Amino acid sequence: MPQNIKFFAYYLPQYHPIDENDLWWGKGFTEWTNVAKAKPLFKGHYQPVLPGDLGFYDLRMPEVQLQQANLAKEYGIDGFIYYQYWFGNGKMLLEKPAEAMLKDENIDLPFCFCWANETWKGIWHGLDNPSVLIEQTYNGEQDYIDYFNYLLPFFKDSRYIKVDNKPMFHIYRMHDIPELDSFLNLFNTLAIKNGFDGVYFISTLGPHEIAEHKFVYGKVGIDVFHRMRYGKEYLFLNESSIAGRIERKIKKMLNSTHEVNKRTRPLIFDYTKGVSKFDIDFPHKKYIPCVFPNWDNTARSGKKSLIFKNATPNAWKNHLGKTVNKLLQNPENPQIIMIKSWNEWAEGNYLEPDNKYGLQWLESVRMVKKELNK
Secondary structure: OOOOOEEEEEEOOOOOOOHHHHHHHOOOOOHHHHHHHOOOOOOOOOOOOOEOOOOOOOOOOHHHHHHHHHHHHHOOOOEEEEEEEEEEOOEEEOOHHHHHHHHOOOOOOOEEEEEOOOOEEHHHHOOOOOOEEEOOOOOOHHHHHHHHHHHHHHHHOOOEOEEOOEEEEEEOOHHHOOOHHHHHHHHHHHHHHOOOOOOEEEEOOOHHHHHHOOOOOEOOEOHHHOOHHHOOEEEEEOHHHOOOOHHHHHHHHOOOOOOOOOOOOOEEEEHHHHHHOOOOOOOOOOEEOEEOOOOEOHHHHHHHOEEEEOOOHHHHHHHHHHHHHHHHOOOOOOOEEEEOOOEEHHHOEEOOOEOOOEOHHHHHHHHHHHHHOO
16 A cells, blocks of 8 residues: 655755845856856865756746656655745745746645745855844734735645645744744634634754753653644654754764864765764654755855765665655654755755756655555
């Protein structure tokens, strides 16, 4: 009998020019700018990593998202998780691709949002000075109502991913939200008023990071995020899903003491050995695993990059297959696997066809799903 495990992949909408990036980085800047100029850092280092079949696409072109959706469906991806950047007071960045997708019914791949609620800093693109480009703000109830109202047409769309009539909504840094309980209660109340049974919240922080922010553990994990009186659902991704924190976790697990901002050479791990460190027993019934096919952010960070060498489609297939088997052993957990990512090219973190392996990253997903559904 086929197993109903869903594969959802994070989706970066950075592939079109915006005024802010023109100002910060130069006219016409997109994610491709860094990708194309990357240089190898050691013998045998595969850089630059260049796109294959889809090319250096521009998300202002409507056919691109249709091609991406069709490719994802063909190879076993069940939905995209669009990163969304709402900075408060109605200020958004990179919102146009999702808005265009909403209007185009031909793009019929399921989707949901991850609110990437984080201040943008120049250090993301290799600058030594972590200057603030745009600050994430939290402005209280009316601003949250405005945000919800913006989201509502997406929530109501038949393609939007829902669980038990609850729109799935990821929050990148949930612990940063002031008066978090009030925020979540407000979103749930507004969702119920609009015909849903609440919002299906997913935090992308792992258990150790939650503990650092004084959230409370329960018998099956972190039960402060599962308060039935509010009808909330909180799920926790493996920490490897968090780009900004993965390095600290890896360094701890692999006994590395390098400081990311003080390094003058890349931090390099073998992919198979590295991902094996994430093959952990599920800590509680709200846990969702997150996997990644490859990782090499040389395009963004240069000599301060984090590199998983020997990442190949076959090694990725083995990693994904082991995660599927682990999830099958935990049938009470949500039958979902998060993949980071569909198209984070400057992070070296993608499933889309590249110039070296072509469609093999996606073919590995299809083979794992085929085996699952035998």
